[in-house]
Amino acid sequence: MEITRKNFLGELENIRKNIKRSSFIGFDAEFTAILAGENFKHRLFDTNEERYDKIKNLVGKMLMTQVGLTMFQYERDLDSYEAVGYTFHLCPQVFADVDQSFIFQASTLKFLCKHNFDFNKFTYEGLPYLSKAEEEKIRQQLKEKQLFSNLARTLEMDDEKQLQHHCSEVSKWLTNSNEGTMYLDVQDPILRYMVHNELRMHFADILTTDSLGNSNKVLIYRDKYVEGANSAPRQILEDNLMNYLLGFSQIIDMLETYKKPIVGHNLFLDTILLHSQFIGPMPDKYTTFKKNIHSLFPLIFDTKFISHEMGKKLSFDEVWKSNALQDLYEFFSEGKCKKLENGVNFIRLTTPFNVKQSYHEAGWDSFCSGYCFIRLGHWAACELIGKYRPVGPTEKLSALSPYCNKINIIRGAMLYMNLVDNDPPKHRPNLLHIKSIKESAINVGKVASSLASFGSVDVKLYGRGTALVAANSQYTVDKILKQFKNSRDYAITPYSAIRHSAAGRMALWSGAILTTSIVLFFLHKNVNK
Structure with a gap:
């Protein structure tokens, strides 16, 4: 069901009841922009904190134009789920000294037009909202x-x-x-x-x-x-x-009150925009951001991360062609998972969407995320039990608890963001140090082109004649080192902070000078005896 200013008040109590009845809630959002530029490139170098620091002051100009919520309600007698889906259309507002602004990226406009985004509903019928900071200011x-x-x-x-x-x-x-x-x-x-x-x-x-x-x-x-x-x-x-001013923020308050598990797909940017749009300005500290999101939604599951981890248990012939949401949903909904041939729950969407035109429509994608979550939870629970049989929502949530509050990170140094604990250690191989032999200044673009055939890599300048290389796998690192072992163009070695960083070299030289000074002191002392 689409929710705009026209029907919001009339449906508000029904939405509250459906949230309260749900076992968990599928979530998705559509944005006005996916910002480009250096700060928004996904780099293999980036830790989660570094990536957050790059974009925290820029995302305030982006906003969610649609939020999809699907409440999955378990029918125990039928061992099935009834899914009640909503697409909320949002629009920023001006009120007294609150003037919410945003940018619309041309490439995003093109993408939204391709997927039949209704700009009239956004501008004329979109729900207002306030962040908690704006609400406090008005109160x-x-x-x-x-x-x-x-x-x-x-x-x-x-x-x-x-x-x-x-x-x-x-x-x-x-x-x-x-x-x-x-x-x-x-x-x-x-x-x-x-x-x-x-x-x-x-x-x-x-x-x-x-x-x-x-x-x-x-x-x-x-x-x-x-x-x-x-x-x-x-x-x-x-x-x-x-x-009236709170508008959709009343739904956010309901989600916070009832503390239902929230399920989405690839949620890193979503969590940042949730903070910017509904909590307040991005905090300076990455740890504060994580704490604020966890306080708002204590149980978050990211099906992108879950599927990445559980896909490792399948053979090449069994696994989905990709874990993009559409591919993952079709893998499960078309019965391609051989492990889920028996005992799976029936899932009924109470208000059907037109599937061919609905991908990248927030309500439909929120349903797909929840659908995949149910299937992944069934698989995980049955593996723990040791046999495939009917499984209720409590068992599913328990089986997937190791993945709770772990948000997928695209092409970064870490696999996921942990909302309740320290982030995991880096899972990428050690960096490579590359030095140009023939040229005094190194060309990063040329280096990247030279290494592209070996696998996924990122290159960044490290000095006038040097650069650092981050690779997605040790296999790629080994291939590069082997290929360039006797190269006349570049000297490539594993990066060492002591050998290659200015601070490391200074420390090394300082140590050498100190050691030499001590030796000379004792020699001089012995000579004078």
């Missing part, structure tokens, strides 16, 4: 009674004219009519909050409240003491305003 202004004046100061001219028009209409009604009530139709929730406050300031004897059955109507009583009616308390007006 503080409410507490200090500054919000109304801040809003009045930042009102656009059209809204200001509309506000004055409403005040003028009430003034004419009070002067020229004897009717006890009147209605104002105010569609915009922010302007409606302004109208309530402005009327109460200008007309001390009236009573204002929201019309029953129509939240867009402001109902005005001529007599504030009229029997059976009460002014909407300021707290209710403020709560209504905050609920």
Whole structure:
């Protein structure tokens, strides 16, 4: 189901019930940009902390335009899952001194158009949201009674004219009519909050409240003491305003409250954008970022990482052609996994998607992630049990617990990001040091081209005539060393910090000088005896 401003309030309670009933929740997001440039290249050199440091100050201009959530609810009597899927359309908002901005990358626009992204729903019907930092700022202004004046100061001219028009209409009604009530139709929730406050300031004897059955109507009583009616308390007006401004952030709050396991595919960038968009500015420290995400979602499973690890148990003929989400989903949904021929759960999506047009649509991808998670969990649980039989969600989650809170890292020095502990040690082979023999300045592009045929490598400048090479495997390292053993163009050796770094060479020379000085001192001392 698609969720926009039009149906959000009507579906909010159903969404809450479905989250509460779920065993776990599939998650996916679509972005306005996948930023390019040096800082966003996936390099074999990068530790997780280094990669985080490169992009933490740049991702604030990216945002999630769609969030997909699929609630997987286990039907014990049928040993099956009912999947309730939602695609939430989001759009940044401007409110008082909160002005959310972003960039739209041309290549991303092209990609989204290819996959039938609805830009009208994004711009006209997208849900607002606030980060926890923005929410705290607005609530503080409410507490200090500054919000109304801040809003009045930042009102656009059209809204200001509309506000004055409403005040003028009430003034004419009070002067020229004897009717006890009147209605104002105010569609915009922010302007409606302004109208309530402005009327109460200008007309001390009236009573204002929201019309029953129509939240867009402001109902005005001529007599504030009229029997059976009460002014909407300021707290209710403020709560209504905050609920509107929070928008999709209310769903994030539900996920945080119910603490259901969150399942996604390749979630590193997703977790960073979740922090930027719904928690607040990226912290300076990588460890603080991990702590904040873990506090928001204590149980996260990444099917990209799980499938990478579990795929090692399959032979070449058995394994999926890739663990990209679409390939992984089709591998399981088409019954290609021979280990899952017996006892697997039936999974029913309550609102079917059009599969041919729905990949890279957040709701569908969130369903695919959860579907793969169920199949991977069944496989893992049955291996622990020693036989293939029906398996419930508790057993699946238990069997996959070794992979919990481990987020896949693409083409990095480490396999995964650990949200609850230290990250794992580097799993790449040691670096290579390459020195140009013929040329005084080394050409990194030329070196990369020379080494490309040996496997996946990254090259970075290490000095005027030297560079470092990171390879994806020891096999690639060994091939390079063997091939360039007698090269007349480059001298390639395993990198040594002592031999090749300036600090190492300085330490080596300092040690040598100190040793020589000590020897000369004792020689001189012996000669003078």
